[in-house]
Amino acid sequence: MEYAIEMRNITKRFGKVVANNNINLFVKKGEILSLLGENGSGKTTLMNMLSGIYYPDEGEIFVEGKRVEIQSPKDAFDLHIGMIHQHFKLVDVLTAAENIILGLNESTLVDLKRVKKAVAEICDRYGFVVEPDKKVYEMSVSEKQTLEIVKVLYRGADYLILDEPTAVLTPQETRKLFSVMRNMREDGKSIVIITHKLHEVMEISDRVAVLRKGEYIGDIMTSDTNPQQLTDMMVGRAVRLNIDRPQSDAVSERLRVEHLTVTDIEGVKKLDDVSFTAFGGEILGIAGISGSGQRELLEAIAGLQNEHSQGTVTYINNGVEMKLTGMDPLDIIKNGVLLSFVPEDRFGMGLVGSMHITDNVMLRSYRRGKSPMLDLKYPHKLAQKIVNDLEVVTPDIDKIPLRRLSGGNVQKVLVGREIEQSPTVLMTAYAVRGLDINTSYTIYNLLTEQKMKGVAVIYVGEDLDVLLELCDRILVLCAGKVSGIVDGRNTTKEEVGLMMTHLGKPAHEEAKA
Amino acid sequence: MTQFISLFTTAVRFGSVIMFGAMGEVLTEKSGQLNLGVPGIMYLGGICGLIGSFLYELHSPAPSGTVGMIIALVCALAASALGGLVYSFITISLRANQNVTGLTLTIFGSGIANFFGASLNKMAGGVGQISVALTSRAFRWTQPLTDGLGVVDKLLFNYGFMAYLAVALAILLSWVLNRTSVGLNLRAVGENPATADAAGINVTKYKYMATCIGAAISGLGGLYYVMDYINGTWANDGNIEALGWLAVALVIFATWKPARTIWGAYLFGALYWLYNFIPGLNRSSQEIFKMLPYIVTMIVLISVSLRHKREDQPPMSLGLPYFREER
Numbered sequence: 001m002e003y004a005i006e007m008r009n010i011t012k013r014f015g016k017v018v019a020n021n022n023i024n025l026f027v028k029k030g031e032i033l034s035l036l037g038e039n040g041s042g043k044t045t046l047m048n049m050l051s052g053i054y055y056p057d058e059g060e061i062f063v064e065g066k067r068v069e070i071q072s073p074k075d076a077f078d079l080h081i082g083m084i085h086q087h088f089k090l091v092d093v094l095t096a097a098e099n100i101i102l103g104l105n106e107s108t109l110v111d112l113k114r115v116k117k118a119v120a121e122i123c124d125r126y127g128f129v130v131e132p133d134k135k136v137y138e139m140s141v142s143e144k145q146t147l148e149i150v151k152v153l154y155r156g157a158d159y160l161i162l163d164e165p166t167a168v169l170t171p172q173e174t175r176k177l178f179s180v181m182r183n184m185r186e187d188g189k190s191i192v193i194i195t196h197k198l199h200e201v202m203e204i205s206d207r208v209a210v211l212r213k214g215e216y217i218g219d220i221m222t223s224d225t226n227p228q229q230l231t232d233m234m235v236g237r238a239v240r241l242n243i244d245r246p247q248s249d250a251v252s253e254r255l256r257v258e259h260l261t262v263t264d265i266e267g268v269k270k271l272d273d274v275s276f277t278a279f280g281g282e283i284l285g286i287a288g289i290s291g292s293g294q295r296e297l298l299e300a301i302a303g304l305q306n307e308h309s310q311g312t313v314t315y316i317n318n319g320v321e322m323k324l325t326g327m328d329p330l331d332i333i334k335n336g337v338l339l340s341f342v343p344e345d346r347f348g349m350g351l352v353g354s355m356h357i358t359d360n361v362m363l364r365s366y367r368r369g370k371s372p373m374l375d376l377k378y379p380h381k382l383a384q385k386i387v388n389d390l391e392v393v394t395p396d397i398d399k400i401p402l403r404r405l406s407g408g409n410v411q412k413v414l415v416g417r418e419i420e421q422s423p424t425v426l427m428t429a430y431a432v433r434g435l436d437i438n439t440s441y442t443i444y445n446l447l448t449e450q451k452m453k454g455v456a457v458i459y460v461g462e463d464l465d466v467l468l469e470l471c472d473r474i475l476v477l478c479a480g481k482v483s484g485i486v487d488g489r490n491t492t493k494e495e496v497g498l499m500m501t502h503l504g505k506p507a508h509e510e511a512k513a
Numbered sequence: 514m515t516q517f518i519s520l521f522t523t524a525v526r527f528g529s530v531i532m533f534g535a536m537g538e539v540l541t542e543k544s545g546q547l548n549l550g551v552p553g554i555m556y557l558g559g560i561c562g563l564i565g566s567f568l569y570e571l572h573s574p575a576p577s578g579t580v581g582m583i584i585a586l587v588c589a590l591a592a593s594a595l596g597g598l599v600y601s602f603i604t605i606s607l608r609a610n611q612n613v614t615g616l617t618l619t620i621f622g623s624g625i626a627n628f629f630g631a632s633l634n635k636m637a638g639g640v641g642q643i644s645v646a647l648t649s650r651a652f653r654w655t656q657p658l659t660d661g662l663g664v665v666d667k668l669l670f671n672y673g674f675m676a677y678l679a680v681a682l683a684i685l686l687s688w689v690l691n692r693t694s695v696g697l698n699l700r701a702v703g704e705n706p707a708t709a710d711a712a713g714i715n716v717t718k719y720k721y722m723a724t725c726i727g728a729a730i731s732g733l734g735g736l737y738y739v740m741d742y743i744n745g746t747w748a749n750d751g752n753i754e755a756l757g758w759l760a761v762a763l764v765i766f767a768t769w770k771p772a773r774t775i776w777g778a779y780l781f782g783a784l785y786w787l788y789n790f791i792p793g794l795n796r797s798s799q800e801i802f803k804m805l806p807y808i809v810t811m812i813v814l815i816s817v818s819l820r821h822k823r824e825d826q827p828p829m830s831l832g833l834p835y836f837r838e839e840r
Contacts, residue, residue: 074713089708091701093823102701103712105694137823 002065004029004190005050005081005159010059012045019045023059023216025209027159032181032191034205034222036198036234038289040462042214043194044086047161051083052076063159082152083161088144090136097132100151115154122153126183141266142173149180160184161192166200167291178204196234196289198227198501212236227498235464235497243444243469245489246452248281253316254456255301255425260311262296262480270296272480274311278456280424283447285471285488286460289500293480294460295344298427301458302341303328315339317424333367340423342415344430344460350414353403357394358383360402361417386416390442408439415443419450426450429460444470464493476500518667520790524782529676530555530738532778534760536683537731539771541597542764543690544723545703546604547832549615551731552757553622554596558732559739559753560626561592566648566745567633581648585736593732596622597725605720608834623754630747642746649745652737673741675733679778682730686771699723703828706835716835734760759785762810768817768825781806 003026012020020042027033037043048054050061052073061068063079070076076083090099097115116132123130130143130150139147145165152160162181166174181191181204195201201208202222209219210233217233255278262271271293278284286294300309306326313324315337324332332339343349351360362379369375383397390412394400402410415431428447432440447470451457461467467474471488476499483499534551541548548554565588566581573580600618603609630643637643652673659670690696701709702719710716735753739745763781767773788794788802817825 072713073711077713089705089711091704091708092829093704093826094697094701098697101694101697103698103709103714105698107694109693110697135823 003027003062004064006062006065007046007050008060008062010046010049010056010061012042012049012054012056018214020049020056021214023211023214025216025219027190027192028207029190030185030188031206032185032193032204033219034201034208035192035194035211036196036201036208036230037211038196038234038462040213041211041234043211044163046211047083047163047192047194050076050081050159050161052081077155077157080156080158081161082155082157082159084145084148084152084163084165086163086167088148090144090147092137093135095133095135096130096139096147096150099136099147100132100154104155118154119150122150125187126153126180128180141168142170142176145169145177153184158188159190159192161194163194164196165193166195166197174200196501198230201230202227210234227501228494231494231497231501235493238468238493239465241465241469243441243466244448245469245472246448247472248452248454250454251279251281252454254278254280255458256312256314256316257301258312258314260297260300260309260313262293262300262305262309264296264308270480271300271309274477274480274482276475276482276485278425278458280454280456281451282472283451283457283459283470283488285467285474286458286477287464287467287474287496287500288477288483290462292477292500294429294477296480297477298341298343298429298458298460301425301427302339303332315425338421338423338425340418340421340426342418342426342428342431344433346410346414347403351402351410354401356400357387357392357397357402357413360413361386361420364417364421382417382420386413386420390416390446392416408435411435411443412439415446419446423450423455425456425458427458427460430462431459432466433462440466464496467496468493514664516790518664520783520786521668522671523786523789524779525672525676526742527782527785528778528780529672529679530734530742530756531760531763531781532679532683532774533734533737534731534757535763535767535774535778536679536686536771537727537729537734538761538764539727539767539769539774540686540690540730541724541727542769542831543699543703543828544720544727545706545828545830545833545835546601546720546724546727547611547615548597548600548618548724548728549612549761550596550600550618550622550728551615551760552754553619554593554728554731555735555738555757555760556622556626556753557596557735558589558593559735560629560747562586562589562736563643563645563739563745563747564588564629564633566645566740567637567643570645570647576647578647578651578654581645582651582740585645585648585652585740586733589732589736590729593735594725594729596732597728598721600728601721601724604834605717605724608836611832611834619754619757623751626753627749630749633747642748645740645745649740652740653744673737675737675741678733679737680775683771683775690771700828703830706830710835710837720835731760759806762807765827766806766810766813768813769827780809784809 005027007023007025010020010023023046035043045054049056052070052075055071061070068079097112097119100119101115119130119132128146128150130146136144165177169177184191193204205222207219207221208230210217212234258275260271260274261269264270274297288294296305299305301313306328315322315324322335347353358380361383365379386392387394387397392409392412394405394409418426431443447457447459459471468488473485474488474496475485476483476496478500486495534555538548538551562585566585569581569584570576596618600614603614604611633643652675655671659666690700698714699719702714702716706716738753738756759781763774763777767777784805785803788799
């Protein structure tokens with residue numbers, strides 16, 4: 001049987017990280033294939049090799065049975081492969097029609113009349129609505145996505161790849177998208193949809209292929225499977241990590257979050273009515289597919305989302321309550337709240353890459369100084385302590401810019417600096433992302449040490465195995481809402497996995513919808 | 514009436530100089546390249562045109578104005594395009610900072626032009642100034658057909674050919690940018706090079722071409738100044754640099770639209786020379802009037818920011834280098 005597209009033994013590495021390991025995937029003519037997997041499982045990387053963004057290190061690609069080399073997006077167009085990226089590739093100040101013909105050079109003069117006619121034909125055929133004269137910056141996200149699809153079809157694509165197309169759409173818009181996808185399938189086009197939403201997989205696709213941590217797990221006809229089986233394939237069996245998890249006997253209420261709602265600039269609710277309590281002497285894990293509101297949650301607590309958030313955050317220390325709502329980070333410090341935050345974006349929010357360790361440590365303590373001159377001795381001592389305690393490998397703490405250190409050492413400096421503030425609340429976002437096993441364990445132990453000192457630790461993580469062994473309780477977020485809070489010692493990977501994808505706790509009303 | 518005609522014609526001649534500079538820079542900036550070397554490039558165009566025609570007039574036994582003019586044009590275009598090429602190589606291929614490179618080009622251009630300008634003046638005999646009278650006359654030649662039209666002739670048909678060339682070029686550029694596929698691709702490169710790249714447009718090629726052609730056009734401003742505005746002479750007075758910065762201001766005033774540089778340039782010319790026609794000004798109060806073009810530019814900048822119309826904003830990736838790896 002000849003497949004529309006076949007990828008054989010594809011391997012792609014980024015440095016030491018293997019993003020795709022020996023993957024075999026095929027797409028049949030006239031089918032909708034779901035490519036399912038957690039974040040970081042290598043779905044987008046694999047598809048980028050079809051669209052010419054990346055080139056595979058090993059393996060072969062066949063289109064209609066013929067072996068092809070795809071070196072650039074243009075090669076992909078020529079093979080009638082079109083990909084709609086998560087971040088749209090559109091020029092804002094140009095109109096829809098102008099974006100569609102960009103780079104094609106069909107004629108010396110731009111012939112918009114002909115383009116509009118062709119676009120209208122495509123729209124009629126599949127049920128799109130595109131206003132050719134509308135500028136992209138005036139369009140909604142859904143309109144931009146439609147334009148991207150029409151653009152790809154105008155260029156003659158027969159194989160379409162959609163990278164998490166529903167992430168930015170409302171349910172109504174999603175339904176519209178699915179109906180045009182079905183129309184395209186009827187027309188003989190092959191479609192790959194990258195997603196991690198199980199109900200969408202069940203609704204739209206003919207077949208599902210599952211990736212996990214860069215490995216190809218298998219494929220199955222949608223009609224022969226169910227969400228439970230797909231979740232098992234997606235998260236895999238639990239792995240024992242043997243992270244030490246002692247129980248603290250001094251557990252007390254530390255941070256109470258009530259009805260927290262965060263809205264982004266475009267009016268989309270990133271966090272929706274989130275309530276929970278964090279206790280001193282425990283690690284509260286936050287699980288969820290990335291972009292479910294983790295970032296907004298931590299930033300709202302840290303006072304970085306005041307303009308866009310509603311609800312209250314209450315800090316409790318020795319029985320004294322204080323409302324943090326409306327305070328910016330400086331207010332929080334001035335009020336004596338010892339809140340430490342290890343953000344996801346190390347160099348963007350946490351550290352300055354071109355400064356050395358001592359200066360970076362000083363960012364947290366320069367306010368102590370009373371004289372106009374900097375006190376360099378204290379931060380230098382502190383930096384030396386962090387380097388010694390956490391075994392940071394660096395030639396010199398006062399000379400080498402932080403950017404030149406490896407990711408693990410940079411993270412140690414950041415975590416070390418935040419811990420040295422002797423916090424009462426310690427929030428970390430993806431604290432071990434990109435770190436090797438040993439460094440990861442160092443960080444886990446540091447967090448546990450803080451917990452035993454009575455600190456309320458909030459750990460946002462992506463690896464379920466780690467969350468299950470490190471955290472006392474796990475709060476699961478799903479599309480900005482609390483899907484549930486489970487006991488880390490008595491839950492299973494499957495339970496958390498299902499809660500992340502909407503199908504978890506029956507008490508959660510979203511699951512029924 | 515005479516005063517008005519005089520102000521009008523001065524404004525047109527002055528405006529033509531900066532119109533060339535601004536048009537070239539509009540083209541360059543549309544590709545996302547912020548070339549602050551415009552004054553330097555105008556200097557290069559001016560001095561090289563002058564050197565070419567001077568050497569021709571000096572060595573030819575029977576020099577002709579037309580040939581001198583062609584030589585001057587070729588020299589000016591080649592020199593200023595070369596300036597653009599150097600700038601392109603440093604900023605596009607080596608990805609150096611565009612502001613620093615542009616300012617360096619301005620300093621380089623003005624230095625080299627004033628050095629050779631002074632040497633030419635010396636070569637020309639020491640006492641007087643250098644003058645390429647024949648060539649300059651060819652540049653300033655006006656067609657005789659409309660001589661009988663009186664005021665209309667004086668206002669509209671009494672300029673050297675380059676003043677008309679400026680207007681024609683502005684209209685042509687406007688047409689290319691807005692109506693042709695090449696123009697569309699170029700605008701996309703300046704707005705969002707990653708998108709242009711993904712659409713199969715050769716970003717590097719477009720940036721090189723726009724910068725070099727833009728520089729060549731800017732250089733014509735310097736040539737027009739030397740050959741027409743100051744009658745084929747040279748003075749180390751820094752005027753070209755001042756005009757170059759006015760051209761950069763005009764780009765902003767015209768909100769990156771070549772057609773708007775036409776009336777914008779004439780308006781700048783009129784404002785700049787207004788002091789000559791207002792009685793009772795002394796040397797110091799004149800200078801306040803010379804500020805008018807810059808003040809108008811600031812007002813435009815403020816009003817454009819307040820209206821926040823996307824079409825009037827600079828190209829979105831202006832001044833930013835493009836790396837393909839950073840998708």
